[in-house]
Amino acid sequence: MVWDIDRLTRTPAELETLIDLAEAHGVALASVGGEVDLGTPQGRLTARIKGSVARHEVEQSSRRLKRKFLERAESGLSHGKVAYGYVREPVIDETGTVRGYTELLHPEQAAVIQTATKRILAGEPLRAVASALNETGSMSPSGKPWSGTTLRQVLLRDRNAGRRVHQKQVIGKGNWPAILDDDSFDRLVALLRDPRRRTGNNGGVKHLLSGIAICGNCGERLRGAAEHRYGKKKQPRSYACQNCYKVRRKADAVDEVVEALVIARLERPDAADLFAGDSDAMTRATSEKLAIEARLDLLADQFADGLITGSQLERGTARLRPKLAEVEAQIIAASPSPEYAELVGPGVRARWEGQSLDRKRAVIDALMRVTVLPSGAGQRFSPEQVEFEWSL
Ligand SMILES: [Zn+2]
Incomplete structure (x- = not known):
């Protein structure tokens, strides 16, 4: 017993199998919406007709829905929930009837996307930008505090650049205002999808060259260690190789050499070309x-x-x-990095000192390769123990 023959099977092939089974076992099939006995030729015909009508309806309704989405997609209208960064307003004609909807920028949310993009293009990690947003009281689309993951999802939306997407393909321009220009959006996508992008621990880095400077003995990245006590002796903040243990240097001394090099490089007249891209x-x-x-x-x-x-x-x-x-x-x-261009020119030192740690790290990482050489036990630090090579 089934509610209606439509509910019994949705494909003609299934129905034929069922008819064969009913015939072989002499079973009478009944439905509430009109008795259908698959044991009689008339019953089988009714079942086939009802079944194919039901099937046709399934196809029609999903096709109708798909066509509607595609039409909306092609005409640049958005469907579904209003996205973060936007508000939807009804378009009302002179008779007071709602004719459709138009999307406008949500000023605060659009500003969040713009600011976050700028900071990430300037080298700040997602997590750091997310927690900075949380400090301002900004909330993610779900109404919870931002995380690196939710921020990444929101920032990677093609619609932010005014691009209309249908079934994961960009199919044209949307009829809503873009939050980001094409260039920034493309660079942001390339950066966030970069497989080399180090994820995970970046949010909590406290040392300028941790994970950037290289061990001169084994080639591993050095890690920073905060000042701590070892027995009775105070150990200064340092960079150390946790792979071969042959390199350990006072972090302040290494930072000073590297920062002086970067500032000198950025002060040079051709420094603007550094970030112009190729x-x-x-x-x-x-x-x-x-x-x-x-x-x-x-x-x-x-x-x-x-x-x-x-x-x-x-x-x-x-x-x-x-x-x-x-x-x-x-x-x-x-790609060019206009975010760094403002660092260049006279008075670099003051501007450099005003940069966040993450941003300084990003500039150093882009600009040079720093290697810290091992030294004999007890040997005092000298600037020559920091080797460098410009990468730009
Ligand atoms: Zn090493």
Whole structure:
């Protein structure tokens, strides 16, 4: 007994199987919405008709919904809940009837997205930006405090650049105002998706060169250690190699050398070029990226059309993914960093001192490679023990 024959099966093939079974076992099937006995030819015909009508309705309604979404997508209207950064206002005609909705910027929320983007492009870690937002009393879309993860999700939305997305593909411009310009948004996406981006512990880094300076003995990254007591002796803040234990230097002394180098570099007349990027390399890497993405799309199409198997698809994409990551890294390396441009020019020292620790770290990391050489026991620190190489 079923409520209605529509509920019994939704596909004609299922119904045929059921009819065969009913026939083989002499079972009478009954439905509340009109008795259907699959044991009689008339009953089977009724069932087939009702079944195919129900199936047609399922297809129609999902197609209707999909078409509606696509139409809205193509016309640049948004559907669903209003996104963070926006407010939706009704469009009312002269008769007072609501004709649709228009999206406007939510001034405070849009400002949160803009500020967070600027700070992340300037090298601050997501978590640090999230906690800075929480200190201002700002709340994430769910009404809870921001976390690095929620902030990342909000910042990576194509709609923030005014781009309309349908089924994960950008299909054009939306009819809402953009919060971020295309350039900032593209750089932000490249940065947040950068596989080399160190995630995790960055939020709590307290030492300028922790994880940046390299051990001159083994090549590992040095870690900072706060001032502490060891027995009766006071140990100063230091950078140490936790891999070979051959390098341990007073952090203040190393920081002083490195900061002096950076300031001297930023004071030079050609310093503005440092952060201008390399547009030729950028063009090369971008076209290579598009080519790889086209090949990935082609593989997906071939798989969808049954021309290649799932394992061929997997092998093909596994070969292309590392190449994609590589060119994305090249794009980041070649992109201009206007956020740093304001550091350059006369009076660098004062501006440098006004920077946050995260931002200083980002500049040092971009600008140079710092290696701290091992020294004999008890040997006093000398600036020559800090080796450096400019990367820009
Ligand atoms: Zn080492």
